[in-house]
Amino acid sequence: MNEKKVMDILQKVQSNTITLQEAYDLIKTNPYDDLGFAKIDNYRYITSNYPEVVFCQGKTTDQLVKIFKTLLKNNNSLLGTRIPKDVYDEIKSLIPELMYNETAQIIYKKNQTFKTSGNIAVITAGTADIPVAEEAAVSLEVMGAEVNRVYDVGVAGIHRLFDKLELINQSSVIIVVAGMEGALASVVGGLTPKPVIAVPTSIGYGANFNGLSALLSMLNSCANGVGVVNIDNGYGAAALAFSILRTISHG
Amino acid sequence: MNEKKVMDILQKVQSNTITLQEAYDLIKTNPYDDLGFAKIDNYRYITSNYPEVVFCQGKTTDQLVKIFKTLLKNNNSLLGTRIPKDVYDEIKSLIPELMYNETAQIIYKKNQTFKTSGNIAVITAGTADIPVAEEAAVSLEVMGAEVNRVYDVGVAGIHRLFDKLELINQSSVIIVVAGMEGALASVVGGLTPKPVIAVPTSIGYGANFNGLSALLSMLNSCANGVGVVNIDNGYGAAALAFSILRTISHG
Amino acid sequence: MNEKKVMDILQKVQSNTITLQEAYDLIKTNPYDDLGFAKIDNYRYITSNYPEVVFCQGKTTDQLVKIFKTLLKNNNSLLGTRIPKDVYDEIKSLIPELMYNETAQIIYKKNQTFKTSGNIAVITAGTADIPVAEEAAVSLEVMGAEVNRVYDVGVAGIHRLFDKLELINQSSVIIVVAGMEGALASVVGGLTPKPVIAVPTSIGYGANFNGLSALLSMLNSCANGVGVVNIDNGYGAAALAFSILRTISHG
Amino acid sequence: MNEKKVMDILQKVQSNTITLQEAYDLIKTNPYDDLGFAKIDNYRYITSNYPEVVFCQGKTTDQLVKIFKTLLKNNNSLLGTRIPKDVYDEIKSLIPELMYNETAQIIYKKNQTFKTSGNIAVITAGTADIPVAEEAAVSLEVMGAEVNRVYDVGVAGIHRLFDKLELINQSSVIIVVAGMEGALASVVGGLTPKPVIAVPTSIGYGANFNGLSALLSMLNSCANGVGVVNIDNGYGAAALAFSILRTISHG
């Protein structure tokens, strides 16, 4: 809903042409801006406490700039995933208020006021899984959640995990990021009563089949309380973890 | 840990041969009964508020009877999944206190005292998805959670879903059970800010490839806040939903 | 059939060496030009109301120029798909009458006179699906059909779709272009009695497996009246939609 | 919406408790009967000219009887697919008005008055593909369409197809049913300008992988105007073909 539409409605309120209720209904029935190539929700934050999120892969830089500008008119937080450094640089020159985390490949504007109770552990099996873990961790931080990072504690040296178990169990939700055989999700699931969100990564080679191995492992976990998101989908894990934190606060 | 072992320890306490602390440690260091073919946890309920759960598929009736008897010595609730009616009948004649739900294929003994706050919506796309949904719903009820069942509201007639949306949004967690193309998970995920646990079912034929279609759909959901469990894994969804409810209560 | 062959036949008619019927048969029995590496149909337009269509991927620029020149001798419309900008530039310098649409990656010459009755809605789930949608839309426009574009109305924010439903239902055929979980095809199929042509796209990542996820979703659609074409096959959807429009006119 | 509900509304109209408009709205807002395990649409026929269709696989006989009885209160035609002979026999003893086609595995009640213009060719590659073809053909006949059956004209003896080509081209839509390599769809697609709906079947063995071979062939067809439905989905092809016929009549 662009400015002109809103002003039209407000003028009708001022001139008593429509009632307050009618004005509210008009606004409610225009819940997105139509850019032609994209229809942008303006009200999602209010209903869901998310920043507006844009999956940037597959969109042109020109489209992204138009989408971000439109969103920033109505929102004070924003999160864009899968954005390479050079694309960010181009966007930054046009929308200076946007920040960037290169490991996570995330562009964002953070709303400083919102803060969840509880925190979330983000665990990786290896060092190479960190970019996916950072996509989750940075997303959560932009949303307003606190994150405990526990990296490189895979089952090949399981004593590294046990060392961190107390810290992990203090979190409300646990995100496990692992490639190769993805066994860490089952091991963590067996050691904690907390909800575990498993993120398979495409780290590996050969019969890993770009993450299929870890994905199937996690789906077949013999441990209780494990939910799985798409391969390399750090943001998806963050969104699910955040919806659990929010439910904890609001039931 | 069978009775004899416990009595030995307690006699030593009585006779002051060991201290209370030593007795506690002995008990703690024997956290399972070893039946040879199975090692049975006795303390899981205390640590995790689950009933003891047995995945019965692939075990002989003889093994199941021994496992159930051992568990019932130390627990007052128990949940066994994937158990056909004729196997239940045989077990029932030997362990009469066990109950059965045929649609869910679940054998159980319910602990009446435990009760979670909040409730869980269990939704199916079609009628044929109900057995998997009932595995989730009955598991949750045995664990002590309240369930809202909303069945046969798939996207081919989406007005049926909208009619139930208010009811669904009153739940703390939403379990979506769907086969064929599994689109219901994305649609529900787009309509609620609550955590959604998606259960793909093997309902369908042909290019469904025994549930692969719904599984991939759910993993690739464009909606936020969707976690996926294994195909037909109603119990797995229940366990994850329950761990979220428990976290809501205890942080 | 090149000019020389036709002239030979016509001279024989003129000199009464062959009858009109024989001449007709000769022409009919040479229904293509043989370039060695390609055999080019000259009569397809007459029998099917298509422009001549060339799938350009995998052909050298040199081959394409020869094919286009041959086609333009006998046809006044032409459609070439999957052609990158730099290849078009090279061809344009040799055959200036050819036009280009970069988003759709289509080279064409349009026959202004042909026009179908009815129109076709082309819908996308997301912004990244637009190139495939444009391959469909531009193909249809070159063929002579009218297109209604409705982009970025995926199920994660389903209210955007409902807003456009009336417009969609005014079309004779609906093309739904969607990647990731491809749920939009089922939702649209459930909301309209019109034929729906579903185009899975390779948009997504991980367990999307280059479009497999959307493809299986669409094949397993629980909605009635959904036919599926190959992943990213915008042109294929256009061709099927056009054959339906033509059948509407001619039975 | 069962009788009681409708009578309640009508009595309120009679007693002037509600206006006609309110009554209409009440009826409109109850567009399905809720049986708990199934939500049954009552108005689909009016909006879409389909008989009510039930996919029977995966439903219990008891559920089917309840669904059919509910449907027959509001509809004078009905179509149930994937129903074995013995299940039909049981249902028939309770709902005698239902008919059965064993080859097609279809239970139905036909509305004699509705009749489409145009007809549909149903073609098979082999004799073993006939059950799937009959699912399509009988479904179409119950819907009110006329069907031309052309069976066993696969490409191993392509002269059999050419013999029937004139008959095939007189149809408005062509359904091609083929297993093994599924080449017939491409060959037919290359010989006709009419819309072709391809149904891969699971007929074959080995590297057929239960129909995957024919499915991939049809999706990759080099011919124009071919849409594909799920493996063995005769009904799906009928539904799409019927929606095209209906569009021909009504635009």
Added chain:
Amino acid sequence: MNEKKVMDILQKVQSNTITLQEAYDLIKTNPYDDLGFAKIDNYRYITSNYPEVVFCQGKTTDQLVKIFKTLLKNNNSLLGTRIPKDVYDEIKSLIPELMYNETAQIIYKKNQTFKTSGNIAVITAGTADIPVAEEAAVSLEVMGAEVNRVYDVGVAGIHRLFDKLELINQSSVIIVVAGMEGALASVVGGLTPKPVIAVPTSIGYGANFNGLSALLSMLNSCANGVGVVNIDNGYGAAALAFSILRTISHG
């Protein structure tokens, strides 16, 4: 080589028709008995210290009886895998010296004299994996190796594994048998410097895809020193473990 052939050769030695060397060569060049449908090695035991092994699946009972009788003429140990109880009963009535282990589905005659040094741990993740583990364990015992069985120590309750770790590390080779996500192989591999042979089982359902999940997990193990055999191939693991034991003794 049947008796007649051997006697022919020996008679020629006796009658000085051939030299001893020639006789040896003749025997050496007939290293198998040709039954037409099977060619049976008679000398494998001497070269490899295996009992003769027959993979019985896919062979008729009649063929098996002929093969076993032929083998027993030249060998005093024999091992047949994948043999159901009823087939064994039939064979036993004809060849009474053969023994049977029903859990392992193995028919055998054991050579009491051969004994390897060292022993082999056979570990399972769950109770349902035991039949595959027994195929390995019984095969090893028939070959002459000592086995330590450690069953039901999967990662969902990893304390059960740690309890047995000392016992496991005393073995020369460790066979890990696991279905579902197969994580146990990696965990064991990370805890021991001994060679680990991983046997994926088909235990599980859904996205387990008949053992594919465990197979891929084990192939992608992040732990060192893990080799994998075919799904459910208990015998294969035994054969590899035995060849390692034998190499330990003989270099």
Added chain:
Amino acid sequence: MNEKKVMDILQKVQSNTITLQEAYDLIKTNPYDDLGFAKIDNYRYITSNYPEVVFCQGKTTDQLVKIFKTLLKNNNSLLGTRIPKDVYDEIKSLIPELMYNETAQIIYKKNQTFKTSGNIAVITAGTADIPVAEEAAVSLEVMGAEVNRVYDVGVAGIHRLFDKLELINQSSVIIVVAGMEGALASVVGGLTPKPVIAVPTSIGYGANFNGLSALLSMLNSCANGVGVVNIDNGYGAAALAFSILRTISHG
């Protein structure tokens, strides 16, 4: 073309209503009998020296009887594959001239007069591959070719193969039938300059994936001169081998 049709044509010849040429054309344009569910070629033997071949799987016994009777009116040889013993027994009672080979699951009537030059080796890796090999061998014998059977010479005991190599190399074409890893095709291909037709079988389990393993092995053979047919397709190998033998005779 049934008798009546032929008689009609001949009567017209007799009565000089049509010329001989016209009669010939009429016969030529009716090259098959149309049974509705099947279109039966009558002239294939003349053009290709095959017996008429029927793939019986998926056809009802009633359909088979009608097809066989029709074929036997015009042919003196016939071959039906994939026919179980009990179906044969039923057919035999109605068409006593048909013979059966149970291992090969083939029904046939053999034309004694036709005989190819050259012969064909049919080799199997194991005993369990014999049924597929017999489908090839018996098919070839019905067609009139001579077969050398060499069974159970797989690479696990490769000396068995070398023993038969001279015999194998005397054949004009070599059919290699192997399941599991299918390595025999490559080994034979490396040892002979003759054309090798590789038949993967579904013998095996686990990661064999119903023959996929042997199929991929054979397609990726590093040896020269290996062509592959479908999994378990013994007849297909026979047909290709026979077409090579026929080409040898006729160029």
Added chain:
Amino acid sequence: MNEKKVMDILQKVQSNTITLQEAYDLIKTNPYDDLGFAKIDNYRYITSNYPEVVFCQGKTTDQLVKIFKTLLKNNNSLLGTRIPKDVYDEIKSLIPELMYNETAQIIYKKNQTFKTSGNIAVITAGTADIPVAEEAAVSLEVMGAEVNRVYDVGVAGIHRLFDKLELINQSSVIIVVAGMEGALASVVGGLTPKPVIAVPTSIGYGANFNGLSALLSMLNSCANGVGVVNIDNGYGAAALAFSILRTISHG
């Protein structure tokens, strides 16, 4: 076997240190040159009438030069496949006698004297399949066979194929090269009694899965006498076709 080895042997013959027979045996027992990274056969041409063939993909240029030089010492024909233009240029500067065909990506030295009887048709479905077809055709020509090229006759315009049918049927063996749905192999197989070698190509996109679609089509061909080689394996088809031609000449 390099020159030095041969000379050593010959000198021993000259000096009567070894007999002629011993010399022959020495030569026979050194049938390859060992370059360390490659073991090169020197005698294959004599036994099989092939030129020495090198699959160049995956070998370094340095390795190729050493292999080619070694081969050219003992052979007067040579064939190297999968060699890019720039690699050829480098090799050509070192071994000037080698020729190149860029479309086929083949390096070769042709033996002018050998000539097979009979010829081979190489057919493609489309223009983009030509590089694979040329790999087959050029390989055959280097081997000494005559080739008839028939390109771009796919089933989308099947009249183009019928036009060439007489020419095709004059060949002894037919190679069909097709991507996408690969239907051409079945159509050709149904129209000819000659052996057909089907080469699936990776031409296509989406559900083509890099040639899987055409591969499965060809393996499931309903036509008789079709053998399949690996995706894009033009050389493999040539080698099989050549072995058939050779068998035709020599039995």
Added chain:
Amino acid sequence: MNEKKVMDILQKVQSNTITLQEAYDLIKTNPYDDLGFAKIDNYRYITSNYPEVVFCQGKTTDQLVKIFKTLLKNNNSLLGTRIPKDVYDEIKSLIPELMYNETAQIIYKKNQTFKTSGNIAVITAGTADIPVAEEAAVSLEVMGAEVNRVYDVGVAGIHRLFDKLELINQSSVIIVVAGMEGALASVVGGLTPKPVIAVPTSIGYGANFNGLSALLSMLNSCANGVGVVNIDNGYGAAALAFSILRTISHG
């Protein structure tokens, strides 16, 4: 455990603040250095006789340098796999003591003192498999084992293998590296009683599916005593082979 932590502990020992036992426990409970992005084991060499191994793929050069420097503080041997030449060059400039093998893509520092008894044969089917074989061979040599290389002895020319058989059988363990159809593993497994470790490679194309073909072949090997590692996992084979050698020495 960095220097500071160790010094803290030792100072406490010196000042008698903690006992020797406590100091030992502190050291034991810090068995790794925590770099944040990586947790580095310092004690693995002592328990397992491996050099510290780093899988470098997916790690940044900056991370690798930090990891290597940390490791070299506590170890005098190190092995890093999957490292390209340009990355090595950068690392070498910072850590000059590290060596490199380009074919194997391995960075290492070798401990000269450790030496295993026995040796290991590393065999390849083709020349293109050598890089994977060298990853195995160089890894073994860095670990302290002796390697016999036997390259390019694939089954297409099986006489090359037989020539080397005696050499191969003198090794304690045999590593077989093969792509394409991977048949060499079965052939070698059938010819030796030694443990065989099979490494499928991704060498090949088309239906090789990046090594799937060789992987499945090796998993389905009909030979005894074959264990499989991941596609292209030369290091994994080395680690397993080394653990067998070590077990030979220590039981």
